[in-house]
Amino acid sequence: MPANLTVSNQTVPxxxxxxxxxxxxxxxxxxVIICGNLLVCLSVYTEKALKTTTNYFIVxxxxxxxxxxxxxxPLFVYAEFQGGVWALNMIICDGLMAMDVMLCTASIFNLCAISIDRFIAVSIPLNYNRKHVDQRQKLLLAATWISALAVASPVIFGINNVPQRDPSCCKLEDNNYVVYSSVCSFFIPCPIMLLLYCGMFRGLRRWEEARKAKLRNNNVRGRAKLQHAVTLPHLTRPPPSSPPPDIQRNPPDLKLEELAHFSRRDCPFPPGYKDCPIQTIAYPDRRYAHTPPIKKTAKINGRERKAMKVLPVVVGVFLFCWTPFFVVHTMRxxxxxxxxxxxxxSVVTWLGYVNSALNPIIYTVFNTEFRNFFQKFLHSFC
Structure with missing residues (x-):
């Protein structure tokens, strides 16, 4: 550490x-950051219910x-403890600046990758793998870290080595790089991320409206078919000349217990009857009602909808914590x-770092699976 500092051509202690x-x-x-984020990683690693694609991005x-x-x-806290004076080697300072830029950029790029992944899940759900990370998602995860490293690489290659550098201050020295890194790390990804989330929630709203409309139509058709089944005079019986040898009573004369037994079979008629209509699921007034087969379609389950509700909170908190830093950092x-x-x-920088401690808290508040694991883990040590 130098013996004195020079400010405005005046020597001050x-x-x-x-x-x-x-x-x-x-x-x-x-x-708090280490404990909270370790629990997030451990919960996804150990709990089967949390092994989803979205949670791999959260990891x-x-x-x-x-x-x-x-x-x-640790180095930032040390510098703050020293009153903002950098007392270590400048190589360590450059490493600190490179890691700071890279990891902050990786955080927002990961959030951007999550928004891309969620947008794909809503836009093309039939081609989306919700249980395992596929090749596309692996490439997306790798791209976030490679891009973050690329943004920080100028510091690694010595852009901070400017003439007359003040060894008592650890900061980014090149003003053009300050603007470049802020634009790449924050001012470009954030609008893209917000647009993707807007598109995702519009898609979710359309999905929910279509699902509710389909349920209403199914209910109307079901009631119509039920009413039609109730108004039928009787079921067609087999000719008297060919009754099944083991059946002595006609279907309308069967007991309710036997009807319940037949309702669980693929054919609603007793054994020996020739014709089997579509599978029966109910017997209103001891008569038979028929329903069409159910087609399986891609859907977003309740767990994924809950995860999608958590992610905007994570993004909102991130923007609240880091926007002041990037605005002040660029304006400077x-x-x-x-x-x-x-x-x-110092205040806006601390606010940005606090964001790393808030994400695990958000997960425990808004996500039931994470909250249950955290409670179970903490109870095991209490």
Missing amino acids: PDTSHNFPALVFGILLIV SLAVADLLLAVLVL VLCESCDITPQQM
Whole structure:
């Protein structure tokens, strides 16, 4: 650490005060992020009910948050504890900046990948694999991390090595790169993600309307067929010359228990009768009602609908936490007349890091399967 700092051509003694509140808050934040996101990964790994495609993307997001807590936050907390003065090697600073850019970018790219995956699930549900990650989804997961690495690669290749670099300050030195990374990491993916979610929820609304209309039509047809069955005078009986040897009574004379037994068979008539109509499911007034076979169609189950309701909350919290940082971070470079203090930068940066601790809390509040696993896991240690 240098003996003094130069500000506006005036030599002032360095600020040697330590920020103990930042140290305490930073340590607590790191512990919460690690514990919460580890539980997310462990729950998907151990619970069969949570092994869905959407949750695999959520695990990828949790891994990004875990790496942020392990590789970035300790050094950031140390710098905050030192009063914002960087006292370590500049190579470590460049590594910190590269990992910070990469992991924050990976977080938002993972959210964008989730929105793409959900949009595909709603748009072409018949061709969507809900249980296992297929080749398309593997490529999407790999693309999020490769793209995040590409955005951070200029720092790795030395873009921070500018002349007259201040060794007491660890930050991105190239203003053009600040704008470039902010646009690639935030200002382009976020609108795309929001548009995809809007399209997804429009598709869900159309799906629900079509499903309700189909149920109404089925109910109307079912009531009409039921009424028709009730008005039938009697069922056709076999000719008297060819009665089945083991049947002595006609179907209308059978007991209710026997009718219930026949209703569970593919043929509603007693053994020995020649003609079998379509499968019977009810006997109103001891007469036979017939229904058409049910066709299987692709559908979005209740668990997936709940997951889709959780994801917008995750996205909304992410935008709330990271939008101030990227706006202030960009304005600090583009607006020379804007007076942005180090304290303001520190606040918006902390707010962004808090997002990594909020995602597991959101899952436990809005997702029953995650909440049950968290409760079961915590009860096992209590």
